[in-house]
Amino acid sequence: MKIFISRFLISEKPDGWSETNPVSECEVDGNEVKSTTATSAKVFQDGILLFISCVFVLFCPLFCQAEPTYASLSPVPTEIVYALGAQDRLLGVSTTCNYPEDTKNKPKIGDTYFVNMELLMKLQPDYLFAMNSAKAMLGELRLTKTKPVYFEFSSVNDIYGGIREIAKIVEREQEGEVLIRDIKEKIVQNKTNNPQKILYIVQTEPIITIGNRSFINDVIKQSGHISVTDSLNYYYPIINADFAMKAEPDVIIIAYPDKVDFIKTLFPDTPIFYLHKEQQDIINRSGPRVYEAVKLFAELDFPTSFEKGSW
Numbered sequence: 001m002k003i004f005i006s007r008f009l010i011s012e013k014p015d016g017w018s019e020t021n022p023v024s025e026c027e028v029d030g031n032e033v034k035s036t037t038a039t040s041a042k043v044f045q046d047g048i049l050l051f052i053s054c055v056f057v058l059f060c061p062l063f064c065q066a067e068p069t070y071a072s073l074s075p076v077p078t079e080i081v082y083a084l085g086a087q088d089r090l091l092g093v094s095t096t097c098n099y100p101e102d103t104k105n106k107p108k109i110g111d112t113y114f115v116n117m118e119l120l121m122k123l124q125p126d127y128l129f130a131m132n133s134a135k136a137m138l139g140e141l142r143l144t145k146t147k148p149v150y151f152e153f154s155s156v157n158d159i160y161g162g163i164r165e166i167a168k169i170v171e172r173e174q175e176g177e178v179l180i181r182d183i184k185e186k187i188v189q190n191k192t193n194n195p196q197k198i199l200y201i202v203q204t205e206p207i208i209t210i211g212n213r214s215f216i217n218d219v220i221k222q223s224g225h226i227s228v229t230d231s232l233n234y235y236y237p238i239i240n241a242d243f244a245m246k247a248e249p250d251v252i253i254i255a256y257p258d259k260v261d262f263i264k265t266l267f268p269d270t271p272i273f274y275l276h277k278e279q280q281d282i283i284n285r286s287g288p289r290v291y292e293a294v295k296l297f298a299e300l301d302f303p304t305s306f307e308k309g310s311w
Contacts, residue, residue, distance in 0.1 A: 001012050053073045068169060070127040071109055071146075076153060077129035078103060078304070080163055083179055086170035091123045099281065099289075113207060120146065127169055131153065153286035154235075155218040156187070163288065186291035192224035192298040199228050199249035202236055207244060215286040222290075222311040223297035241266055251300050255280060273300075 071092035078097045081090050087102065092109040107123065110116050112134045120128070125146055130138065132152045141148050148193040149169065151162050160180050167176025198220055202208045210217045210227065211234035220227040228247035229239065245266055252267055254260060257274040264272065275283065283293045 008305045039144055051115050067171065068126040069124075070121060070129060070169065071125040072097065073110060073112060073115060073128065073130040073134055074151070075099065075281070075285050076131075076287040077151060077162070077166060079257075079285065080166050081170060082173040083288040084163075084167055084170060084175050085205065086172050089170065092119070108225040120144075127168065132240055140221050153215055154213055155215060156222055156286075156290055158215070159183070159286055159288070159290055183288060183291050190220070190291060190295040190298045192300070195230050196300055197226045197248065198297070198300070199244060199247060199251065199252045201254045201263065203256060204254065204263055206238050207240070207263075208236050209239055209244075216283060216293075218289060219283065219293045220297055223294045225297055225300065255283070 003026060057257060069089045069091050072081065072090065073094045075094060075097045078090070078093050079099060081087055082100055082102070090106060092107040093103050094111045095108045096111050097103040097106070097108075107114075107119060109120050109123070112131055115134075115137060119138055121144055124144070128138070128141065128146050128148045130148055130150055132150045135148075135150060138148050149165070151158075151165075153159055153162060160183075163174075163176050163180055167173045167179075200210050200216060200220065202210065209229045209232075211232035212227075212230050213231070213233065213235045217227045221230070228249050229237070232239075249267075249270060252263065252270055252272045254263065254272060254274050260272070260274070279296060282289055283296065
């Protein structure tokens with residue numbers, strides 16, 4: 001019987017080995033070793049390569065999937081991606097994304113109200129992270145390979161759910177659990193033991209505040225304080241002056257202090273604090289920096305740390 005043994009399986013050079021023919025193989029017939037031609041060896045090798053190529057083509061889609069790419073139309077998912085350390089595959093961000101600093105280097109694809117479909121189709125991310133409010137304008141995505149993933153953050157627990165969902169997509173599930181644990185620990189560390197009644201005003205004329213369906217309302221509760229509008233089952237309800245005064249807040253926080261004279265007239269002796277841009281972002285963005293929002297509210301324990309009319 002004749003069998004072929006590849007040169008790669010021979011530990012020692014058999015008789016008839018040709019140094020000038022490195023591609024030759026050995027044919028064993030009984031005790032006799034004969035050199036075969038390079039042509040036979042090449043045919044054998046080509047057959048093996050063809051077989052391997054066929055197997056690769058058939059099974060690679062199952063085992064060789066490329067890492068997913070994604071883009072974001074909201075600062076919150078963007079911050080979560082960065083917090084997970086998965087920003088390398090973040091192909092684009094919203095025009096309102098400004099944290100962390102590296103977001104300035106990413107292509108801007110739009111925001112909650114507008115998306116640059118031409119740029120998005122050029123980038124071709126596998127996923128697009130967006131808020132529920134953007135659903136209506138993203139119908140065209142059904143014609144692309146990009147899959148939209150929508151979020152609604154109405155509470156701190158919603159943030160944890162969003163982190164887990166994004167962590168699974170970007171293949172950082174372990175990092176996601178570590179991030180959630182870290183946020184929870186920092187919230188507990190910053191919680192106040194001296195609760196105060198807070199009136200949080202989004203807009204002064206008319207007075208738009210927060211209801212119990214608002215994310216900010218939950219942050220106030222997480223901080224240990226009391227939102228005087230927690231009984232209102234809305235996101236951002238409008239209240240009148242009588243309601244505001246009857247609530248008897250200990251502190252008033254005005255998110256966007258454009259017109260404040262009316263509020264000062266209603267509450268001449270109540271501390272009023274105004275948010276600057278960075279604080280607005282921290283409090284309004286229901287993302288991984290939520291513990292910083294809790295800390296901002298908790299610091300109201302120390303009114304002497306602030307000058308009236310500033311924070």
